[in-house]
Amino acid sequence: MGDSASSDWHVRRSLLRAAVFGQDYEHWMREPAAAPSVAIGMLVDVREDSLVLDTDRGTEFFELSPTTETWLGARTSPTALRFGDPVIIRHRTPHTDLPERRVAERIWARIGRVAGTIVDAYGSEFLVDAHGRDRQYIVVAPAASRQIQVRFPRLAPGYLIDVIGTRHRDHLLAVTPATAQPPYHAGHSPAPPMVNGHVAMPVSGSAVWHEPDGEPSGLLGLSYPAIDPEETGTQPVGGTGCVRLPYLSLGSSVRIRNECSGRAAMLPITSEGVTARQFCDRCVKCGTSPKGRVADLTVAAFVELGGSLEDGCFNATLTTRTG
Amino acid sequence: MREVQIPMLTAMLITGFAAKSSYLMQTRTADARMGPTATFPLGSRRPAAAALCVIELALGTGLLLTATYDWASPVSLAVRVAVTLLFGTGAGALWVMRARRPETGCGCFGELSITPVGWRVIVRAVLLCLAALALLDAPPLHMPASAGQAWLTLGLIVGEIVVIMALSPEVSQLMLRLSHADPCEVREVSAARTQSALHASAMWRRYRRFLVTTDPADIWREGCWRFLVYPGVLSSRPVEVVFAVHLSGRGAPVRVGVVDTGTSLPRRDPLPLSNAV
Numbered sequence: 001m002g003d004s005a006s007s008d009w010h011v012r013r014s015l016l017r018a019a020v021f022g023q024d025y026e027h028w029m030r031e032p033a034a035a036p037s038v039a040i041g042m043l044v045d046v047r048e049d050s051l052v053l054d055t056d057r058g059t060e061f062f063e064l065s066p067t068t069e070t071w072l073g074a075r076t077s078p079t080a081l082r083f084g085d086p087v088i089i090r091h092r093t094p095h096t097d098l099p100e101r102r103v104a105e106r107i108w109a110r111i112g113r114v115a116g117t118i119v120d121a122y123g124s125e126f127l128v129d130a131h132g133r134d135r136q137y138i139v140v141a142p143a144a145s146r147q148i149q150v151r152f153p154r155l156a157p158g159y160l161i162d163v164i165g166t167r168h169r170d171h172l173l174a175v176t177p178a179t180a181q182p183p184y185h186a187g188h189s190p191a192p193p194m195v196n197g198h199v200a201m202p203v204s205g206s207a208v209w210h211e212p213d214g215e216p217s218g219l220l221g222l223s224y225p226a227i228d229p230e231e232t233g234t235q236p237v238g239g240t241g242c243v244r245l246p247y248l249s250l251g252s253s254v255r256i257r258n259e260c261s262g263r264a265a266m267l268p269i270t271s272e273g274v275t276a277r278q279f280c281d282r283c284v285k286c287g288t289s290p291k292g293r294v295a296d297l298t299v300a301a302f303v304e305l306g307g308s309l310e311d312g313c314f315n316a317t318l319t320t321r322t323g
Numbered sequence: 324m325r326e327v328q329i330p331m332l333t334a335m336l337i338t339g340f341a342a343k344s345s346y347l348m349q350t351r352t353a354d355a356r357m358g359p360t361a362t363f364p365l366g367s368r369r370p371a372a373a374a375l376c377v378i379e380l381a382l383g384t385g386l387l388l389t390a391t392y393d394w395a396s397p398v399s400l401a402v403r404v405a406v407t408l409l410f411g412t413g414a415g416a417l418w419v420m421r422a423r424r425p426e427t428g429c430g431c432f433g434e435l436s437i438t439p440v441g442w443r444v445i446v447r448a449v450l451l452c453l454a455a456l457a458l459l460d461a462p463p464l465h466m467p468a469s470a471g472q473a474w475l476t477l478g479l480i481v482g483e484i485v486v487i488m489a490l491s492p493e494v495s496q497l498m499l500r501l502s503h504a505d506p507c508e509v510r511e512v513s514a515a516r517t518q519s520a521l522h523a524s525a526m527w528r529r530y531r532r533f534l535v536t537t538d539p540a541d542i543w544r545e546g547c548w549r550f551l552v553y554p555g556v557l558s559s560r561p562v563e564v565v566f567a568v569h570l571s572g573r574g575a576p577v578r579v580g581v582v583d584t585g586t587s588l589p590r591r592d593p594l595p596l597s598n599a600v
Contacts (some may be wrong), residue, residue, distance in 0.1 A: 013543060016552055016565040019580030195501075198506045228544040230514045246508035249543035321545055 001237055013251050017321070034265075035304035037092060040217050043085040043109070046078055051104060053087060056218060062091055062104040070107040071310050073141075073175045085109045086167065090303050108309050112172045114138050115162035115275045117186035119133045121155055125171075128161060131274035133213040137171040138163060144175045151177035158185045160278055164312055178208070178312035179281045186271060189280050192244045199246050205294035206283035207256060207316035208276065209302035209309060220304070221270030222256065223296035224248055226278045241277030242292040246320050255319040256295055260286035261306025270298065283313035294318045327479055328454040329390045332406060335451060335487075336383030339431055345378045346433030359416040359430065372430075382406050390464040399491040400459070414448035421445065431493070435500075438492035454483075474576035508546035509584035512570045517542075517549045521568050524577040530564055533557050533581075547571065557581060 019084070041055030049063045060241070062072055070078045072085075081087065087109050091102040114254035116130035124140040138161070152161055160182055182189065212219060226245040250269055257264035276293035281287040295318055299309070307314045347369070376583040385402040386505050392399035417429055421440045428437040429444045438444075467473035504510075518539075521527050531537070533555040540563070541552040548567045555564045561584040569575035 013541075013550070016541075016563065016580065016582055017545070017550065019565055019582045020550070020567045020578045021580075045381075194503055195506055195509055196503075199508055226509075229511055230542075230544070244509050246546035247511075247544055248546065251543060252545050 014253060016221070035218070035220055035300045037090055038218075038300050038303045039089045039091060041087060043081050043083060043087045045083070048079070051078060051081075051087075051089075051107070053089065056216075060102075062102050065103050068104050068107065071111065072109045073173070080304070081107070081109050081197050087113060088299060088303055088309065091233050106303075106308070108303075110166040110168075111164065111309050112167040113162070113164045113178060113209065113309075113312070114172050114174070115178065115208075115210070115279070116160070117278075118155065118157050118159055118161050120157060126155065126161065128215070130277070132272065133210075138165075138174050140174045141165065148174060148177050151179070152181040160186050162279065162312070164264055164310060176310065179279065182278075184186075184279055186278055189242055189278060192242055195244050199244055201258075202255075202317040202319040203243065203245060203291065204259070204289060204292035204293050204315070204317045205243055206281065206289040206313045207258070207295045207297055207302070207305075207307070207318075208283075208293055208313045209297045209299055209307065210275070212298065215270065217296065218300045219270060219298045220265075220301045221268045221298050222254070222301060223271040223273035223276060224252075224254065224269040225273040225293065225296075227269070227272040242280035243294055245294065245318075248320060253321070254295070256301075256305060257317045257319075258305040258307060258315060259315040261307060261314070263304070263306045265301070265305060267297070267301055283315050285311055285314050287315060289315045325457045326390075326464045327476055327483075328458050328461065329464050330449065331480065331483055331485070331487075332455060333383050334392075336379045336386065337407070340376050340379040342433035342435060343372065343379070343430070344433075347372055347540075349375065358458045359413075359420055372513045378409065382409060393490055394458075394460050395464060403455065403458045407452060407459065409540060410448055410452035410455050414445060414452050417445050417448055435493040437496065441492070443490045443492060447487060450486070450490070506547075507570045510570065512549070514542055514549070517568050517570065518551070520573070520575060521551060521566055521577060524568075526566060526577040526579050530555075530566075530579055533562070533564055544570075554584070555581075 002180060006048045030266070039060055040051055041053040041060070043051070044054050044059065045052040047064075049064050051064055052059045053062065054161075056126055059290075064078050068078065070076050072080055087107060088111065089104045089108075090106045092106050093099055093102055095101060114128050114132075114136040116128040116136065118126050119129050119135065120127040124142070124145060126138045126140075127252070128136045128138055140163075146167075148163060149155070152159075155161070162178040162181075163172070164176050164178050165172045165174040167173075201289075206296050207222075210223060223240045224245070225243065226247050228247040228249050231249050240278070248269055250271070253266050254268050254269065255266050257266060273293070273296045276296040282292065293317060297305070297307075303309065305316075351408065360368045360375065363371050382402060382405055383399075386406060389396070389399040389402050394400060413431075417440050420427055420429070427439065428434050429440050431444070436444075467476055535554045535556060537553070539551040540554055541550075543550050547570050549570055550565055550567050552563050552565045555562045562582055563582045565580045565582065567578045567580075571579070
């Protein structure tokens with residue numbers, strides 16, 4: 001799975017870079033952006049032992065096993081899924097000589113996430129500026145209200161919110177907080193410490209995920225918090241962010257490694273990580289991340305790297321080609 | 324000797340205005356580094372910070388222009404009373420801030436004033452208020468009558484500067500910033516500056532004859548390097564000439580590579596000696 005236009009773009013830039021420097025082209029192309037173990041599509045049919053998905057590659061079949069975990073707002077049975085549900089599957093091939101036989105390991109249905117600045121609040125309903133994406137409408141599920149209120153004590157305009165839930169026609173039904181609320185207003189994150197010498201590589205921090213908004217659903221890539229201001233033509237919204245990272249451009253490649261699963265991949269930068277810059281939080285999966293958000297991955301990239309969407313983040317190390 | 328407070332207070336006001344307005348223009352926001360305005364509602368912070376800048380500029384200029392006026396003249400008296408009120412209010416606001424927003428800097432000199440408000444800053448504001456109070460009935464500023472008086476005035480000014488510096492946490496911030504330069508990978512460098520550096524390089528002069536146009540087809544940045552791609556023709560075949568310009572400043576290295584358009588293989592450098600690495 002991958003987006004050919006974006007892939008071509010970053011491959012071309014890698015090639016042009018190699019024409020100048022020569023030495024590391026192969027190293028950086030050894031792990032091209034691909035998500036062979038991820039499928040994204042609409043549910044066509046589900047039975048006790050199998051599931052049929054309509055994806056951009058056509059109709060695909062996946063076996064279900066007793067260990068298959070399904071999420072639809074909470075852990076559930078695959079039979080709870082309905083025709084037309086948007087589904088993301090991480091699968092494996094148990095027999096290498098039978099590549100067409102694929103077993104679903106994890107299934108997420110209707111999952112969505114909204115991170116941004118609260119613009120308006122009406123009781124348990126919120127309008128959120130998702131920083132560069134369309135404004136999002138959140139309804140907090142009554143059962144999750146207390147849990148979200150504990151992690152986000154200031155549910156008022158100007159403060160940040162980041163919640164995960166299930167997608168419905170015009171809103172996200174929030175069922176779990178994705179992080180704890182920063183104590184500062186949006187755009188007022190503390191300045192990162194000054195850098196002495198060069199930025200040390202790799203950088204360890206938190207990798208989160210975002211929903212596609214105008215991007216292909218299976219796009220492999222990430223939103224990077226430190227896009228060259230010359231490229232965006234504006235000063236970065238919310239300052240330089242909480243982590244000092246080298247300036248890169250859209251189409252540049254970075255290497256992301258999931259420290260929890262051990263999986264790694266080369267990914268192209270496909271958008272600016274405005275939201276990631278706003279949150280000076282830590283990921284607490286498999287230990288506490290040393291720094292804040294270093295990458296905001298697309299759904300396909302996050303799942304391919306072994307992340308659990310309902311967790312919201314994983315501890316990651318990011319390596320860039322700089323110097 | 325009270326009249327020597329005029330240049331001191333003028334310098335403080337104008338410097339404060341310059342530092343605050345520079346920070347406001349850079350960030351286009353007003354945050355906790357803007358001092359007491361951080362206690363205002365979010366929407367009022369920037370206008371309040373801008374108003375404070377204007378007041379400081381107006382009073383600093385007014386103090387300077389009325390320096391030779393008699394203290395009893397209405398304009399001079401109004402300016403001096405306003406300066407006293409400004410520093411007095413400032414001292415009070417800092418005292419309140421220390422109790423209510425202990426993590427916030429005083430914002431007196433923009434982003435240099437990020438150290439949380441402590442007793443030194445409050446004492447400085449009180450001393451400046453006392454200096455402004457002493458000005459209320461001070462005689463007009465005039466040239467020293469003798470060399471001895473000139474030395475005395477100079478000594479007084481130097482002494483006051485030393486005291487103010489000792490009470491200013493901004494000095495250590497300034498020293499830190501002057502001794503620190505962001506590494507090239509996190510430094511903002513304009514594309515225009517990069518192109519100027521490229522056009523001044525020997526690489527550009529050597530390869531320019533192969534280029535179809537001098538407008539880059541693609542520009543991107545990777546840390547300390549900015550890449551500029553130009554369409555070109557080499558041996559009657561279309562090529563892409565890519566320049567990598569290091570962003571370390573003037574005289575920075577420039578490297579070059581050539582790729583056949585539409586293929587995935589780098590082309591052998593036609594001028595190999597030019598690309599010594």
